[in-house]
Amino acid sequence: xxxxxxxxxxxxxxxxxxxxxxxxxxxxxxxxxxxxxxxxxxxxxxxxxxxxxxxxxxxxxxxxxxxxxxxxxxxxxxxxxxxxxxxxxxxxxxxxxxxxxxxxxxxxxxxxxxxxxxxxxxxxxxxxxxxxxxxxxxxxxxxxxxxxxxxxxxxxxxxxxxxxxxxxxxxxxxxxxxxxxxxxxxxxxxxxxxxxxxxxxxxxxxxxxxxxxxxxxxxxxxxxxxxxxxxxxxxxxxxxxxxxxxxxxxxxxxxxxxxxxxxxxxxx
Numbered sequence: 001x002x003x004x005x006x007x008x009x010x011x012x013x014x015x016x017x018x019x020x021x022x023x024x025x026x027x028x029x030x031x032x033x034x035x036x037x038x039x040x041x042x043x044x045x046x047x048x049x050x051x052x053x054x055x056x057x058x059x060x061x062x063x064x065x066x067x068x069x070x071x072x073x074x075x076x077x078x079x080x081x082x083x084x085x086x087x088x089x090x091x092x093x094x095x096x097x098x099x100x101x102x103x104x105x106x107x108x109x110x111x112x113x114x115x116x117x118x119x120x121x122x123x124x125x126x127x128x129x130x131x132x133x134x135x136x137x138x139x140x141x142x143x144x145x146x147x148x149x150x151x152x153x154x155x156x157x158x159x160x161x162x163x164x165x166x167x168x169x170x171x172x173x174x175x176x177x178x179x180x181x182x183x184x185x186x187x188x189x190x191x192x193x194x195x196x197x198x199x200x201x202x203x204x205x206x207x208x209x210x211x212x213x214x215x216x217x218x219x220x221x222x223x224x225x226x227x228x229x230x231x232x233x234x235x236x237x238x239x240x241x242x243x244x245x246x247x248x249x250x251x252x253x254x255x256x257x258x259x260x261x262x263x264x265x266x267x268x
Contacts, residue, residue, distance in 0.1 A: 008074045010204060014089065016073060017199065018206040019192045022066050033063025037208045039175045039190050050174040051257070053190050053219070055208060059084070062208065073204065088193055088205035093126070095207070096200075099180045099187065100130040106183050107138040116179035116223045118144040122151055122195040135161040144226050145236075146173040154238040164236035165245075167229055169257040178207075179223055188216045222260065229256040 010016035019038040024031055040052030057063075061083035069087060072079040079090075086095040100115065107113035115134060122128065122143065128151045131141055141162040143149070153162040167173050178189040191207035193199035210216040226233075231253045234242040247253060 010073050013202075015198075015203045017192055017203040018069070018087070020066050020069070020206055022063070022070060024067075032058060033060065033067065034058050035063050035066050037062075037066070037190075037206060039177075039192060046174075050172045051260075052174050053177070055190065055210070055215075059211075066206075069204075069206070084209055084211075086189070086191075086207040088199060088203055088207075089201050092191070092193060092205055092207050093124075093200040096178065096195075097126065097130055099178070099182075100127075100134055102182065103139045103180055104134050104137040106181070107134070111183050112181060113137075113139040114142075114179075114181035115139060116142045116144070116177075116227070117195070118173075118175055118177045118223060118226065119146075119194045120174060120176070121145065121147045122149045124195050124197050124200055127195045127200075131162060132158055135159045142223075142227055144173075144223070149236060152238055152240070153236055159238075165227070165229075166234045166236070166242065167226055167232050167256060168234060169232040169255065171257055177219060177223065179220060186216065186220065188219050190219070222256075225254070225259060226256045228254050231255045232257065 019041060021036040023034040025034065036054060036056050038052060038054040040046060040050050062085065065082045065085040068080050071077060082091065086092040103113040103115055122145050131151060134141055136158065139161060143162065143164045144167065145164055146166055149164050151159065151162065151164065153159050153164045176191040176194060178191065180187045188210045189207050190210060191205060193205035193207065199205055210219055230245050230247040230251065232255055233245040235245060236242055
């Protein structure tokens with residue numbers, strides 16, 4: 001407060017876990033929103049050792065959504081319906097279930113269906129049950145879960161279409177990303193939330209779509225790279241044990257973290 005900052009502690013009973021920044025500027029006699037949304041904290045130390053995504057945009061609808069969410073956090077007003085964002089504890093849980101069920105409908109209609117999820121933890125019961133239903137319907141489900149996972153993959157008749165892997169490397173994997181094939185019109189979302197009850201139902205979280213084709217494809221390529229990793233990947237078996245991926249000698253080694261680090265080094 002001494003430095004002219006207004007510190008707000010959020011809504012009582014709900015931890016604010018969303019990562020968002022809003023800059024409002026007057027340009028040519030009009031107000032314009034500049035927004036940053038992320039999967040990780042605004043923290044100098046973790047930014048050096050965690051993997052995360054940050055999204056900078058001037059999208060008008062996302063700007064209005066973030067502005068309204070800040071209003072909700074700083075006042076007692078009722079938040080309006082969001083244009084693009086999914087947010088906890090209101091629409092994120094149901095929004096993810098809706099998209100999983102959509103993939104199930106595609107599979108049941110004989111269409112290709114695929115879900116890729118990358119989060120830190122998967123423990124929320126309704127999400128786990130939805131993934132089981134998806135697997136039984138024929139949806140291919142790839143889960144990249146760094147930490148705890150309460151889903152049991154590879155069980156015949158229940159989860160045989162689900163693979164769970166964890167990447168353990170130099171950096172702590174921290175991105176939260178949701179990919180849905182959506183009948184060849186893919187959707188990619190990034191979020192501050194893990195698939196835990198506390199994140200989806202008891203915290204303030206944001207989940208934002210990557211509508212720009214180039215950015216969306218970049219994240220899809222990253223996800224496929226993680227699924228191709230054969231040097232730092234561990235696969236969860238149906239007995240609850242992780243086994244390190246064994247790479248045949250004649251197969252080229254692939255490290256997702258090393259590949260991404262090399263690519264970013266060339267870019268910057």
